[in-house]
Amino acid sequence: MTGPRSTLREVALGRRRLTFARASLYGFVVLAVLSWAYILVGVDSGLGDLFSHRAWGNAGHFVRQLLGLEAGLVDGGRPAFLEASRWAETGKLAYKTLLMSVLAMSIAGVGVLLTFLPAARNVSNGELGGRSSFGLGALYYAIRLVFAFTRAVPELVWAMVIVFLLSPGVLPGAIALGLHNYGIVGKLSAEVVENMDPGPARALRSAGAGNLQMLAYGIIPQALPQFLTYLLYRWEVVIRTTVVVGFVSAGGLGREFRLSLSYFQYTDVALIIVWYLALVIAVDLLSAGLRRLIRSG
Amino acid sequence: MIWIEPPRPRPVSRFFETRRLLSLILVAALVWSVASVDWTGGIVHSGGGNALKDFFLALFPPDLSPGFLKLALAASWQTVVHAVAGITLALIIGLPLGVLASGSLGNPGRSRLAVAATVRFVLAFMRSIHELVWAVLFVTAFGLSSLVVVLAIAIPYAGILGRIYSELLNDVPQEPLDGLRSSGASPAKVLLYGRLPMALPEMLSYGFYRFECGIRAAAIMSFVGIRGLGYEIQLSLNDLLFSQVWTLLLFLVALVLLVDYWSTRVRRSLGS
Numbered sequence: 265m266t267g268p269r270s271t272l273r274e275v276a277l278g279r280r281r282l283t284f285a286r287a288s289l290y291g292f293v294v295l296a297v298l299s300w301a302y303i304l305v306g307v308d309s310g311l312g313d314l315f316s317h318r319a320w321g322n323a324g325h326f327v328r329q330l331l332g333l334e335a336g337l338v339d340g341g342r343p344a345f346l347e348a349s350r351w352a353e354t355g356k357l358a359y360k361t362l363l364m365s366v367l368a369m370s371i372a373g374v375g376v377l378l379t380f381l382p383a384a385r386n387v388s389n390g391e392l393g394g395r396s397s398f399g400l401g402a403l404y405y406a407i408r409l410v411f412a413f414t415r416a417v418p419e420l421v422w423a424m425v426i427v428f429l430l431s432p433g434v435l436p437g438a439i440a441l442g443l444h445n446y447g448i449v450g451k452l453s454a455e456v457v458e459n460m461d462p463g464p465a466r467a468l469r470s471a472g473a474g475n476l477q478m479l480a481y482g483i484i485p486q487a488l489p490q491f492l493t494y495l496l497y498r499w500e501v502v503i504r505t506t507v508v509v510g511f512v513s514a515g516g517l518g519r520e521f522r523l524s525l526s527y528f529q530y531t532d533v534a535l536i537i538v539w540y541l542a543l544v545i546a547v548d549l550l551s552a553g554l555r556r557l558i559r560s561g
Numbered sequence: 562m563i564w565i566e567p568p569r570p571r572p573v574s575r576f577f578e579t580r581r582l583l584s585l586i587l588v589a590a591l592v593w594s595v596a597s598v599d600w601t602g603g604i605v606h607s608g609g610g611n612a613l614k615d616f617f618l619a620l621f622p623p624d625l626s627p628g629f630l631k632l633a634l635a636a637s638w639q640t641v642v643h644a645v646a647g648i649t650l651a652l653i654i655g656l657p658l659g660v661l662a663s664g665s666l667g668n669p670g671r672s673r674l675a676v677a678a679t680v681r682f683v684l685a686f687m688r689s690i691h692e693l694v695w696a697v698l699f700v701t702a703f704g705l706s707s708l709v710v711v712l713a714i715a716i717p718y719a720g721i722l723g724r725i726y727s728e729l730l731n732d733v734p735q736e737p738l739d740g741l742r743s744s745g746a747s748p749a750k751v752l753l754y755g756r757l758p759m760a761l762p763e764m765l766s767y768g769f770y771r772f773e774c775g776i777r778a779a780a781i782m783s784f785v786g787i788r789g790l791g792y793e794i795q796l797s798l799n800d801l802l803f804s805q806v807w808t809l810l811l812f813l814v815a816l817v818l819l820v821d822y823w824s825t826r827v828r829r830s831l832g833s
Contacts, residue, residue, distance in 0.1 A: 284827065285827050292772075296646070296649045302642050303707045319703050327702070363593075416777075417814060419781075421813070428616070429609040429610075433598075438594075504691045521697075537690075540690070554586065557583050558583060560579055
């Protein structure tokens, strides 16, 4: 007798579990309709512009100038990507951009390594065998708050604020990128510890291991590979963003990209995009290789 | 009784060699990056220390006057509008490309592989270029408008969604698909009744995660001059009105965390 009824209940429960996702989907659709209505009815939608003959003429003009097929306003000479000296100059900037991305990951990585443990709930409440205290609990919320704040503010906004304080160069850009990624990798790493198998740590504790020994043998070996993998994934995102941060923090390819655009040196812009794509591909390959090394290690 | 073979010890020497190589590379990267910065020159601006102090003091309190809160709310709405429109367009572009890239449509053969490889290359190109770089290029080509900004967000996001969706469509369990195939379903029907329903929860939850990133992307679109939270932050920074900057930052953080919370709840309710 209870058989069919319990299945019915399970179905009903399953439905209820699905309703939040479904309601969210409907909610998003409503939001999407509102947003598109706002944009298309709004004053500066640009829908007419986007399909006008003149706009496409301008766009074609721009692409031909990028490719050096049409002389720009300023550079009447040879396209930049045919000059070896320009390749060397922009190559140096590409090196700086790569440096900025690695420095950003170093900042984020060291920061996370120093703070991710107290940000894991099972460490702060002593579930892994430590001792819980009011201080540790407060520290947990404080670090989580810092993670949330640094993560929620985009790199570019961090950069805008930081150039007010530091002299321009690679460092402010790296700090801006580092701050944002510190929040992301920190949250993910703390979650790795929270989802960790507590067995080894508890066994170590019951065998009389001290805090440091537990960290070295119970937690780090399990959490480190995941942490490094996240760091490498983020590096792939960061190399794409370094250019953008360079717009404001005056370092590497980003600054040159903006200068070339504002001086209408469009073949330089094309050259910088080529370097940019080369960097992105190189970092993607490097990161994939290192991640394979982590998995096999 | 079942005999379980004891786990064979890993070859120790190779294990340590990989680890040592990896740590060597990572430490070298750290040292290289830190050593390459010119630490001798003035790191901090002249007056940077004072600016830093002013900046943090301005948090107590941030500008909470009704007029400014209204402005911040309007800016938040504009940011949400661009993010939502960008994500919907990214879904419209990314979903079909993801299906093509997964190679699950059409009859098995060389042409299907060629299409999948080409689409994958296109997706990789779309996501290689940051949304703001797309925006700068589009604004130069077409002039500034909301649609241009939406398009700039949609292109890299479609590249990411397409790649992830193609992987999700390929990673579904194969047995139900074999069942469909053996009862004579065409690849399109296998996709529609097998792959899509099975991958849908994961696809939905990843889409919601991307929505959170889209909010940040829309906020920084201010850089090309479109209105929104980033735009107001830039204006207030230029006028050194740090307490206004804090208000706007807090609005942005609240918005991102709200969407983050929403997408976490969606993911949890989908059990992934």
